[in-house]
Amino acid sequence: MKRIYKIITTVSVLGVLTIGACENGLQEETFSVYDENTLTKPQHGEQGVRGVYAALKDNGGFGYYAGYLYWLYEYPADAVTTAVTARQGVQLDQLTYDATNAAINDVWTSVYRMISRANEAEALIKKIDYVKNGSSEQVKNQNIGEVRFLRALAYYDATSLWGDVPLLLKSSSEFTESDENPALTPKAEVEAAIIADLEFAESNLPPSYPPAEVARATSGAAKALLVRLYMRRGEWQKAADKALEVMNKNYDLRTPAEGGIVSLFDTGNRSDNEFIFVLKSSNEPGAYGINSNSFGINSTPWDLNRGWGSFPIHLQFYSLFDKTDDRRNLLTGKFTSLYGQVISVPKEFGGEGGTAPDTVLATYVYNLKYPHVNNYNYAGFNNVTIIRYADVLMMRAEALNELNGPNQESIDVINAIRNRAGLSSIQLASYSSKAALRDRIFEERFKEFFMEGRRRDDLIRWGRSASNGSNPLLKFKEKVVPTLRNPSTYSDNVDYTVYPYPQNEIQSNTSLEPSVNNGRVK
Numbered sequence: 001m002k003r004i005y006k007i008i009t010t011v012s013v014l015g016v017l018t019i020g021a022c023e024n025g026l027q028e029e030t031f032s033v034y035d036e037n038t039l040t041k042p043q044h045g046e047q048g049v050r051g052v053y054a055a056l057k058d059n060g061g062f063g064y065y066a067g068y069l070y071w072l073y074e075y076p077a078d079a080v081t082t083a084v085t086a087r088q089g090v091q092l093d094q095l096t097y098d099a100t101n102a103a104i105n106d107v108w109t110s111v112y113r114m115i116s117r118a119n120e121a122e123a124l125i126k127k128i129d130y131v132k133n134g135s136s137e138q139v140k141n142q143n144i145g146e147v148r149f150l151r152a153l154a155y156y157d158a159t160s161l162w163g164d165v166p167l168l169l170k171s172s173s174e175f176t177e178s179d180e181n182p183a184l185t186p187k188a189e190v191e192a193a194i195i196a197d198l199e200f201a202e203s204n205l206p207p208s209y210p211p212a213e214v215a216r217a218t219s220g221a222a223k224a225l226l227v228r229l230y231m232r233r234g235e236w237q238k239a240a241d242k243a244l245e246v247m248n249k250n251y252d253l254r255t256p257a258e259g260g261i262v263s264l265f266d267t268g269n270r271s272d273n274e275f276i277f278v279l280k281s282s283n284e285p286g287a288y289g290i291n292s293n294s295f296g297i298n299s300t301p302w303d304l305n306r307g308w309g310s311f312p313i314h315l316q317f318y319s320l321f322d323k324t325d326d327r328r329n330l331l332t333g334k335f336t337s338l339y340g341q342v343i344s345v346p347k348e349f350g351g352e353g354g355t356a357p358d359t360v361l362a363t364y365v366y367n368l369k370y371p372h373v374n375n376y377n378y379a380g381f382n383n384v385t386i387i388r389y390a391d392v393l394m395m396r397a398e399a400l401n402e403l404n405g406p407n408q409e410s411i412d413v414i415n416a417i418r419n420r421a422g423l424s425s426i427q428l429a430s431y432s433s434k435a436a437l438r439d440r441i442f443e444e445r446f447k448e449f450f451m452e453g454r455r456r457d458d459l460i461r462w463g464r465s466a467s468n469g470s471n472p473l474l475k476f477k478e479k480v481v482p483t484l485r486n487p488s489t490y491s492d493n494v495d496y497t498v499y500p501y502p503q504n505e506i507q508s509n510t511s512l513e514p515s516v517n518n519g520r521v522k
Contacts, residue, residue: 039124039127039128040128040129040133041128041133042128042130042133042134042135042139042140042143044124044128045121045124045125045128045130045140045143046143048117048120048121048124048125048143048147049121049125049143049146049147051117051121052114052117052118052121052146052147052150052151053146053150053215053216053280054117055110055113055114055117055150056114056150056279057279057281057293058109058110058113058114062294063106063110064107064110064111064114065279065293065384065386066279066281066293066294066295066384067293067294067295067298068103068106068107068110069107069110069157069453070295070451070453071088071089071092071103071107072092072103072104072107072161072456072499073453073454073455073456073457074311074451074453074455074456075089075092075093076092076093076095076456076480076496077455077456077459077476077479077480078314078317078455078459078479078480078482078483079313079314079317079446079450079451079455080093080311080312080313080314080367080450080451080455081093081312081313081314081364081483082310082311082312083309083310083312086310088101088102088103089103089310092104094484094485094486094489095480095484095489095490095494095496095522096489096522097499097500097521098500098517098521098522099500099501099502099503099506099517099521100503101500101502104499104500104502105502105503105504105505107157107161108158108162108501108502108505109502111154111155111157111158112154112158112168114150114151114153114154115151115154115155115158115168116168116172118147118148118150118151118154119151119168119169119170119171119172120171120172121143121147122144122147122148122151122171123170123171123173123174124171125140125143125144125147126144128140138204141204142204142205142206144200144204145200145201145203145204145205145217145222146201146205146216146217148197148198148200148201149197149198149201149205149217149221149222149225150217151169151197152193152194152197152198152201152222152225153225153386155167155190155193155194155197156194156225156228156229158190159187159190159191159194160232160457161498161499162498162499162501163187163497163498164184164185164186164187164190165184165185165187165190166182166183166184166185166509167182167185167189167190167193168182169193181509181510181511182509182511183511184511184512184516191229191233194229195226195229198222198223198225198226198229199222199226201217201219201221201222202219202222202223202226203219204219205217205218205219205221205222206218206219207219207220207249207250208250211270211271214270214271214275214278214280214383215277215278215279215280215383217277218276218277219249220246220249220251220276221276221277221387223242223245223246223249224243224246224276224277224387224391224392225277225387226238226242227239227242227243227246227392227395227396228387228391228395230242230399231395231398231399231461232457232461234402234461234464234465234469236399236400236402236403237399237403239395239396239399240396240399240400240403243392243393243395243396243399244396246276246389246392247392247393247396250273251273251274251276251389251392252273252274252389253274253389253390253393253416253417253420254272254273254274254420255420256326256420256422260326260420260421260422261326261327261330261420261421261448262326262329262330265330265368265369265370265371265382266371267371267381267382270383271383273389274388274389274390275383275385275387275388275389276386276387276388276389276392277386277387278383278384278385278386279293279383279384279386280383281293281381281382281383281384282381293370293382293384295369295370295372295382295384295451296370296371296372296381296382297372298310298311299311299366299367299368299369299370299372299451300332300366300367300368300371300372301332301366302338303337303338303339303341303343304332304335304337304338304343304366305338305372306338307366307372309366311366311367311451312363312364312365312366313331313364313365313366313367313450313451314364314365314483315345315346315349315362315363315364315365316349316483317331317365317446317450318331318333318345318349318350318351318365319348319349319350320443320446320447321350321447322423323350324422324423325421325422325423325447326420326421326422327421327447327448329368330367330368330369331365331366331367331368332362332365332366332368333345333350333351333352333365334351334352337360341357341358341359341360342354342358342359342360343359343360343362344359344360344361344362345361345362345365346361346362367450367451369382369450369451369452370382370384370451385452388452390417390448390449391449391452391454393413393416393417394413394414394417394441394444394445394448396409396410396413397409397410397411397413397414397441398410398438398441401434401437401438401441402434402438402465405433405434405437406428406431406432406433406434406436406437407428408428410437410441411425411426411427411428411431411437414426414440414441414444417444417448418444421447421448426440435466438462438465438466442458442462442475445458446458456476459475459476459479459480460472460473460475460476460497462474462475463475463476463477472497473495473496473497476496476497477490489522491522493519493522494519494520494521494522495519495520498520499520500517500520500521501516501517501520
């Protein structure tokens, strides 16, 4: 941590303020982290907040939520796979990764860069007298709430991916010697800090912003992230109650009359009442390096629109969808290639099939949730979904089932998602046990949230519930092993609920020994 974190902290506020200044069209200025006499205006606090948001797309169009995070959440699961030439992705997809995997290192660095920026921004904002400078304590607390929400999001990802992680909640100017090489903090203690941050955020953030500021954190976003954390912890009543609070905050599902689930992910849909929190991407050509995402070009194949095809999806996943399910239209079931041939899913997987030479049978399908519309332009023009209302609804349905078994409200919530996709309703009488309805919920979640970074967490939570907490990898093993090129890659001696700590971190943080990865790699 020492090497990585010191580099981040000493440049974080510099980057924060120059980014913010550029976005506001202000004269660009660079200040020292410690120049308290200069950084005295509410606008400097606002700029600090903007810099923390910018860390969501660390490393331009690939880093953190702009791309690499989804490698860790999607590749090891059972829908997405990768081309054999993508070595780092193959390691994740086939469970052969170790502490040297570059994607694991990149995500770790991105997570702690955002934490660092959040800590620096919070310290800066607290020292600014907003009232004497024409603003208010309410705005000051809102700015702090945004920063603490983003820090909570970063720590949620860190604990989901690594479990115990270093917990740092202060600026670099307050560091002690032990902070330079921080030890691992127990996951439960980190989660307590996440909860504290989110509770502050939900009390101090507004319910909404003007449309142009759609990507800012709201009180609803803080509540929804709390729901996600309570679900992971198996605190079903807290999750159900907090989800209900979100349901009372004026969100809704995009309806079939509005274009339904497919139009939700249309490039032109920049703001929708179903999006609770998103990574904002530029809608301007040429924005790749500064304000976009890599999903468009990575999600689709060359034959479709000169995409890179980095996230091929198994044909078996396509076969799970009913032909009337609108969500299937977010996959490349059939398309005409750049070379004039029709690429079609074989009939045995639910497609139309076809014969050569006019038709080529697909070996994979691809995700269309992030359209890539400009050939050779790497920019992704979609806002990347981080939390959406459909997820909150499904989490409440799951929590209520875990509390009470099959119940009409859970059925109604599932039906709202199914009906929006053009499917018929399910009936309460068809589910005689908690396990049966749980399986239905996770089936619907699989089809609703593919390539939104939820599947790995879902498999682990499903396994924990199905085994009464004794085997969180029960469903992960059941679903993932059949998709491996070599099933013997899976080892019962590896804890796939956590990743290895990056080798770079072990080498730079004297509090960590190589043995810290025992049981995390084969």
